[in-house]
Each structure stands twice: as C-alpha cells, then as structure tokens.
Amino acid sequence: MNIAHHEMSFWRRYIFSTDHKVIGFQYLITGLIMAAIGGYLAYVFRYNLAFPAESIPLFGSLGPKEYNAFITSHGAIMIFWVAMPLLLAALGNLLIPTMIGTDDMAFPTLNMLSYWFFFLSAIVLLLSFFVPSGPFDGGWTLYPPLSADAYINTEPDIWKSFMTGGTLIILALALEFVSMLMGGINFLVTTINKRAKGMTLLKMPIVVWFINFAVIDFMFSVGPIIAGAFMLLLDRVAGTGFFDAYRGGDPVLFQHMFWFFGHPEVYVLLFPSLGVIAEVISTFSRKALFGYKFIIKASLIAIVLSVVVWAHHQFIAGIDPRMATFFSIGTILISIPFAGIMLSYIATLWGGNIQLKVPMMWALGFIAIFLVGGLTGLYLGSDTFDIYVHDTSFVVAHFHYTLFPITFFGFFAAFYYWFPKFTGRMYNTVLAKIHFWFTFIFFQGFAFPIFFLGLDGQHRRINDYSAFDSLMSSWHISFRQFATISAIILILSQFIFLFNLLKSLRSGKKSEENPWKANTLEWQTTSPPPHGNFVKYPQVYRDPYDYGNPDMKEDYLPQNKVI
Amino acid sequence: MKQILPENISTYGGEVDSLFFTITLFVVLAFAISIAALIIPLFRYRYKEGRKSSRVRGIGMKQMRWVFAGMLVMALCDFYMLYAEHSTWVKMEETLPEQEDFHVVITGRQWNWIFTYPGPDNKLYTADDVIVNRMNSSLHVPAGKNIIIDIKAIDVIHSVFFKNIRLKQDAIPGRTITRWFNVTKPGKYEIACAEICGVLHSKMRSYLVVQEEDEFNRFLSELYAEKQK
Amino acid sequence: MNRTITVRPGLRDIPQGRLGMWLLIAGELVIFGAAVVSYLLMRIRYPEWGEQAQYTSTALGALNTFVLLTSSFFVVKAHKASLAKDSKNVVRFLSLTLLCGLIFLIVKGIEYSTEISHGFTLRSPGLVDSGQGVASLFWMYYYLMTGLHGLHVLAGMIAIFVVMLQVRKGKYFHRVELAGMYWHMVDLIWIFLFPLLYILK
Numbered sequence: 001m002n003i004a005h006h007e008m009s010f011w012r013r014y015i016f017s018t019d020h021k022v023i024g025f026q027y028l029i030t031g032l033i034m035a036a037i038g039g040y041l042a043y044v045f046r047y048n049l050a051f052p053a054e055s056i057p058l059f060g061s062l063g064p065k066e067y068n069a070f071i072t073s074h075g076a077i078m079i080f081w082v083a084m085p086l087l088l089a090a091l092g093n094l095l096i097p098t099m100i101g102t103d104d105m106a107f108p109t110l111n112m113l114s115y116w117f118f119f120l121s122a123i124v125l126l127l128s129f130f131v132p133s134g135p136f137d138g139g140w141t142l143y144p145p146l147s148a149d150a151y152i153n154t155e156p157d158i159w160k161s162f163m164t165g166g167t168l169i170i171l172a173l174a175l176e177f178v179s180m181l182m183g184g185i186n187f188l189v190t191t192i193n194k195r196a197k198g199m200t201l202l203k204m205p206i207v208v209w210f211i212n213f214a215v216i217d218f219m220f221s222v223g224p225i226i227a228g229a230f231m232l233l234l235d236r237v238a239g240t241g242f243f244d245a246y247r248g249g250d251p252v253l254f255q256h257m258f259w260f261f262g263h264p265e266v267y268v269l270l271f272p273s274l275g276v277i278a279e280v281i282s283t284f285s286r287k288a289l290f291g292y293k294f295i296i297k298a299s300l301i302a303i304v305l306s307v308v309v310w311a312h313h314q315f316i317a318g319i320d321p322r323m324a325t326f327f328s329i330g331t332i333l334i335s336i337p338f339a340g341i342m343l344s345y346i347a348t349l350w351g352g353n354i355q356l357k358v359p360m361m362w363a364l365g366f367i368a369i370f371l372v373g374g375l376t377g378l379y380l381g382s383d384t385f386d387i388y389v390h391d392t393s394f395v396v397a398h399f400h401y402t403l404f405p406i407t408f409f410g411f412f413a414a415f416y417y418w419f420p421k422f423t424g425r426m427y428n429t430v431l432a433k434i435h436f437w438f439t440f441i442f443f444q445g446f447a448f449p450i451f452f453l454g455l456d457g458q459h460r461r462i463n464d465y466s467a468f469d470s471l472m473s474s475w476h477i478s479f480r481q482f483a484t485i486s487a488i489i490l491i492l493s494q495f496i497f498l499f500n501l502l503k504s505l506r507s508g509k510k511s512e513e514n515p516w517k518a519n520t521l522e523w524q525t526t527s528p529p530p531h532g533n534f535v536k537y538p539q540v541y542r543d544p545y546d547y548g549n550p551d552m553k554e555d556y557l558p559q560n561k562v563i
Numbered sequence: 564m565k566q567i568l569p570e571n572i573s574t575y576g577g578e579v580d581s582l583f584f585t586i587t588l589f590v591v592l593a594f595a596i597s598i599a600a601l602i603i604p605l606f607r608y609r610y611k612e613g614r615k616s617s618r619v620r621g622i623g624m625k626q627m628r629w630v631f632a633g634m635l636v637m638a639l640c641d642f643y644m645l646y647a648e649h650s651t652w653v654k655m656e657e658t659l660p661e662q663e664d665f666h667v668v669i670t671g672r673q674w675n676w677i678f679t680y681p682g683p684d685n686k687l688y689t690a691d692d693v694i695v696n697r698m699n700s701s702l703h704v705p706a707g708k709n710i711i712i713d714i715k716a717i718d719v720i721h722s723v724f725f726k727n728i729r730l731k732q733d734a735i736p737g738r739t740i741t742r743w744f745n746v747t748k749p750g751k752y753e754i755a756c757a758e759i760c761g762v763l764h765s766k767m768r769s770y771l772v773v774q775e776e777d778e779f780n781r782f783l784s785e786l787y788a789e790k791q792k
Numbered sequence: 793m794n795r796t797i798t799v800r801p802g803l804r805d806i807p808q809g810r811l812g813m814w815l816l817i818a819g820e821l822v823i824f825g826a827a828v829v830s831y832l833l834m835r836i837r838y839p840e841w842g843e844q845a846q847y848t849s850t851a852l853g854a855l856n857t858f859v860l861l862t863s864s865f866f867v868v869k870a871h872k873a874s875l876a877k878d879s880k881n882v883v884r885f886l887s888l889t890l891l892c893g894l895i896f897l898i899v900k901g902i903e904y905s906t907e908i909s910h911g912f913t914l915r916s917p918g919l920v921d922s923g924q925g926v927a928s929l930f931w932m933y934y935y936l937m938t939g940l941h942g943l944h945v946l947a948g949m950i951a952i953f954v955v956m957l958q959v960r961k962g963k964y965f966h967r968v969e970l971a972g973m974y975w976h977m978v979d980l981i982w983i984f985l986f987p988l989l990y991i992l993k
Contacts, residue, residue, distance in 0.1 A: 143719075287616035321657040344630055548615040
C-alpha cells in the first residue's frame, strides 16, 4: 500500500479528523477543560458559602446574581459538558470500535460532525459568560417562568434577547443534544453492524452493551426536552407564552418535559460508568463477571422503568398526589434491578484472585460511594419524606454521591485502565494511588456533612444564610466550612492527576500490549492501536471474561486466541 | 447532643420523622451488609501468583441465590417503606381535614411571601380580606387548629417551606394548591422559599408565628383595625 | 503510517445507512411526539380551542396533504429508478418531489400570511380571564408544530437536492433510498398534524 497516500495534513489528522481515536481524545480534552471550569465555579461559590462577605482568592467578591449564575453553570457544565463527553462520547468513541474489533465508526464523517457540534455548544455556553446579562442564573433545570423571563419578552430587539445567558444556555443545550444524538446513532449502528467475526451480541464486553443502553435511553427520552427547549426559546425571543400561566400556558409542562429526559439522563451517565466498573472488576479479580446475562436483563428493566419515574423530581410541584404515589412506587422499584447489578459486581469479587491495582481501587471506590448515593435515593423516592428534603442540601449531597462517582470515579477508573492502551505509556502508579486516596477521602469530607445540613432543613441555592437564624448556629457554619475546605482540597488534588497525565505522556515508561492481562479485543493489538486499530482483523471465539480457565497455563484467555 | 431533624411542631410531622428513622434503619443495614461484602473478599481473595479464580459465573438460580436474596430483601424493605409512608402521604397531600378552622392564602412573589387573611366575615376571596405584603412579614396562625393554606404565585415558581412542620409545596403561577397543617406548639418559626426564584431568593424569608387562640384573635382584630385606618 | 488490511470486519446484513436513518427517524418522532402530546393535553384542558381551529383553512391543508402524498409517490418512483441505476429518471422524479415540496411551502406561506393578517400571530397578547389568552396559545402551538414541520420539509428538500446532484454524476444511488425514507417521515408527521390542527374543530 502506498504510504504517501496516508500522509494527511496536521488539520486533517488532529483537528478535523474522522478517526474515532482522535475524536475520542478531542471529546476527552474538551471534557477535562470544561471540568476545570466547572471545578473553578464550584470553588468560587463554595468559598462564598463558607466565608460569606469575604473576598474570594482568585476571584473577588461574589454577588447573589453571580452566585446563582455560577451554581447554574456548574450544574449544567458538569452534567452536559463534562459527564456526557467523558463518559458517553469519549469512552464510546475509544472503546466501541476497539472492543468489538473493527477499524472505525460506521459513519466517520458524522462522528467528526458530532464532535464539532459539541465543541460549538461548549463555545456558545462559555459565550454566555461574556454577554452583558451574564450567564443564566435560574438553576440548571431551567424552570420557567424564571427562565422564560417575562421582561425580556417586552424587549423589541430580538438580537438583544438572543444575547442573554438564558437564551445561550438553551441554544447550547440544543446543540449538545444534536451532537449526542448524531454520536449515539453512530454508536448503535457501529455496534450492530461492525462487530468482528464471531462477536455475537452475547460475546460483547458489558461496557459496549452499557454504552449502547445509554444511547438508547438517551435517544428515547431526549425528544421532549428538545421540543421544550424550542418552546422556551420561542418564549424568550419571539414572545410566545407556552409556559406563561397568564396566557394559558403551563409552567409545569416544562418540568415534565425536562424531567422526562432529566431522569433517564442520570442513567445515560450511569451506564457507561457501570460498564467500565464491570470490566475493571472482572479483570482485576481475574474472574468472570458474575451474572453477565442477568446484568443485561436487569439493565433493560431499569431502562424501561427509567422513563416512567420522572415525576419524582416534582413531588412538591403541584402534580396530582395520587399520581405521585405511582411515581414513588416506580422510583423505589428501580432500586431493585440496580441492587441486583451492584450485588453481581460484589459477587464477582468473591472467589476471585484480586489485584488491587490503580483502576481497581477507583472501581471499588465507585461502588462504595455509589452505594451511599443509591441508598439515600430511598429517602427521596419516598414521596412523603421527599416533601421535607426536596430542594434542601440533602438532595445536593445525594446527587453528588451519585454523579460524582459516576462521572469522576467511573472516568478515572477508565482512564487509569485504558491509558496504557491508548497512549502506549504507563503512568506513575504511586501518584495515581495518592490521587485516588485524596479524591476518595476529601470527597466524603465535602459531601457527607451536607447530608446533615440538608436534614436540618437547609434549603438549596442560597448564597447567604444570614437571613435564617436557625441555619446560622455554630455547627451549621463549621459544617459548611468543613465541606468547603474539603472541596477545595478535592479540587487541588486533581492537579496530581494533571501532573501525572502530562508527565506520563512526555516521559512515561513504554507500556506493554496487554499490561493487565485482559481478555477483550482492544488489548490484543499494539499500544497505542494503529490507524485502523488492528493489523489483522480479529476473529472472536469466546466471551470476554474467560479468566482462570483450568485448562490453560495462563489465568486469562483472550477472546480471539486460537486454542 | 444535636438532633438530626429540626424540632417538629405539627401533628403529622412526627409520622414523617418516624418514617425517616425507618428508612435510615434500612439504609444503614443495607449499606453495612454491602460494604462488608465488598471489603471481606479484598482480604480473603487477595492475589496469589499461580492461583486460579473460581469459575462460578452466576448462571442459574443456584449460583445467583445470594444476589436474588439481596434483591428480595431490597424489595421487602421497599414495599414496607411504601406501605408505611402511604397513610402519611394521604393525610398530608391527598386529603384535607374534615373540620376547617382557619383558611389563609400564601402567595409568592419576587421576593417575599404575601399573606391574605380572611376579613371579619371569616371568608376568603371577599373584599374585606386583609393582605400583608412586605418583606420579612409573619404568618400568624392559631395553635391546635386545622389550618388550610391556598398556595399561589404571582411571577415565578416559589416553594413555601415550613421546616418545623415538614411541609413544603411549590407555588406555581396560575395554580392554586391547597394544603393543610395543624401546629401544636406556640412560637416563632422560619418560612423559607425553597425554589430558586431570582436574585434575592436568599432573602425570601418570613416567619410562622403560632399563637394561642385568644392571642391570635387579638392579633386578628388589630389587623382589622389597622386596615380600617 | 503503514497499514495493511487483510479482511474487512464482519459487516452484518443491514445496510449501514438504512439503519442509521431508521434510528434518526425514531429520534425525530420522539421530538414531534412530545410536541403532539403536549398539544393534546392542552387541547383537552381548553375545549375553546375548537373555536380557534375554525380559522385554519381545511381546504389549503387538504391541498397540502395531497401535495405531500403525491411527492411521496414520486420519491418511491425515484427509488425504483435508483435500483435500476437509471440516473435520468431518478433526477426527474426527485425534481418532481422537490417541486411538490416547494408547492407545499408556498401554500403554507399563503396560509401563514392570511392567518397573520387576521391577527393570529405568535405573540398575540391576552389574559386568561378574557379567554383570549387561551386562544393565542392555540396559535402558538399551531405555529410551533407546523413551523417545526416546515423546517423538516426544508431540510428534506435540501437533502434530496444534494442527493440529486450526486446521482446526476452517477454516484451514490443508495442515498436516494435514505433521502426518501426521511421524506416519508416528514410526510407521516404531516398526516398526524393535519387532523390535529385542521380537522379537529
């Protein structure tokens, strides 16, 4: 083959690339940059919460409007511009083709397009920090009428109402959804169509299943929020009143549209992360994943349930109380399949041959933290108790206990697991372990006190509690300060990760092809995989978890190995 | 020793609190068992060179029994919880008490609560209603009476939060949502807005003043007299 | 970069493009489904919308339905021609489809301008109490749904136009089918919108 034919310009190769690995890295880098921005915002408003009226180092003083804008942007950025690209897009792009044994995505150009839509959405969002009105300040859930901004409707200048934080965040969300839809279609088609020879559906690694489950859940729940965002946009710039009660519209309608998507969205993020944890646990237990088929069935049940539980976010929003009972039952029921999945993961450990390597530590940390997050969901799923803790810090602690392990523990487990594969270099394991312990401990220090503040009735999204004497006692203040200081250390300890990442990229030890002795296909090619991933396309003979086979000398048996 | 939940002053709040302790029992138990099941194998099955792991893959009922048992326990806890909470839910949200002692309207606006008391005719939504509309105002209610509240909003969504009553309800523009409570202990308690409603959301605080009946009647007559002027 | 490919990975039987298009259509239907469901919920809540629906022109709507159905027929013909790699006929039938799409948009434009001249605009203000506000909400939904559909017609026309240019050069015959599937979806959505907005009075 003519080598010159493959010479591509820098732009074609690294910027407007159609190669799934490059696109995966683009998503990853964008996601990490956005995570830094989201973390910085968190630092600013957490500092303000703990030490109100003090000037914030590296920022200055924070007014109530900026406070609201920062918590809004933090939420939106962390979910849509960090968790989505890191877990769904980056992992999907890097893992699906390599794990199912193919050269690239089904539609490489669409894949590139989806990244650039995503990039554009991030730019549009960040633009909102530089418009006169500042970023949107009504909470990331965008509830109208606050987000429909009645006084902006009276503004005759459409351009002016366009260049406001609220309009920009809606546009950015819409662009992001379009991007993820394109990416998602690509993932599904790739998985259905391009599997290697012999790779039947039930021989796919669980993470490929789970990324596709996430995509399916996303595709079938995102429609309402796209329609809702369109309506909200019209409300803001064209003066319609879809959500304006004074013109017959209904503000609660938007909440339904938002949460119909918003709840499955949690599972969209959870599934890729759970898939990563499954791979890591099985590899480092040197044992087959426990209950492979059961896990797939349980997840399917969870997906079906996930689209009928959305109104548990609205127990106090004036929905019919009898309807709330129905949603409460659905919400509580969803704990059962997830309990099954978690127990299967734990059962994988029993009888294994456990290596506590870095990715395994993150995976075990994920399970430990996620257990707390999942179990505290019971308080919120119970409609009666939810009346009390709704919109309090209890909810904040709960979703940090779920979304933080999902986003960061899941991502870091994946990162430390596949880093040697996709960069061809090994990281410093000591630094990686320090990074783990700092993140694990200071995350608890940050989020656990917030449960107690919430149970004491501290409501959310308040920049200054001084108006509430009952929330200003000395223990309240010291809990808030403890949480903030932990959060700051948590953020600072991510610099260990950054340092480790940059140093390993420059001068890390060269990694072997299969450093963890894993079975799945991506480990059976060079590190990093060549353009096209495999020199010779693999033929698959067995399921991906054949560890500890007594007939073999080694304790692992790659999927494509001919016996 | 500080209590985990703030002081409860309503008749149904005790049920919410006991629900909290029931759920906490389940949660702590489930967490302890799962975390033990997670940590024990880390010691028992630590890596040994040359050892092969077990080939149990979770196929069939027999191998899956522990997982199913865990799910069953989870399901039982869930259903017990749903069963235990339902009567409280019906009491708090689905029904109103038969006897209605006092009816008042709470309206949210940016950024204070407006309290509308019935006038001397003791009927709401008539011309002689007394409207208290200023920041940091108080809602006065008699102790030991069934109080019905109509919750409304003028501009954006607010959420009225009586933490000592364990009651919270969003106030939605265009809707009137009716809830009730019965408070037993006289005193002054905070009312917060729990749904982000704009710049001064943090300052949207009122007080719930619970008074004995004669004291409350005195307050009402003062209110009427003030309106006359 | 040296790369030698020995075998293609095992492609399954389903043509890639068709599968992707089905998934795209599924996603689109959920978006329209959300709009239709919220319209229906509101319609049940406000029976007085029936009065407003009197002002939509059933005749023009029916004409548009007929135009779209005809265009779908042409797309089917184009698909048949594409299977025979008959680029001349493909171009002919796709142009006819485009013509139908154009007629649809022109008729829609005539409808919009009559309605706007009657004062039914996106932002007709009003209050709940006078009943007029509820009326204006009907027109918001009307413009939302037909507008969103109109944008899809436009997108479909652009897609068909691009495919037509490619087929004229004798390339990518299989894309006729994909553009046709999308066009059928646009048609199908209209079949739902027409009774909801024009006939239900």
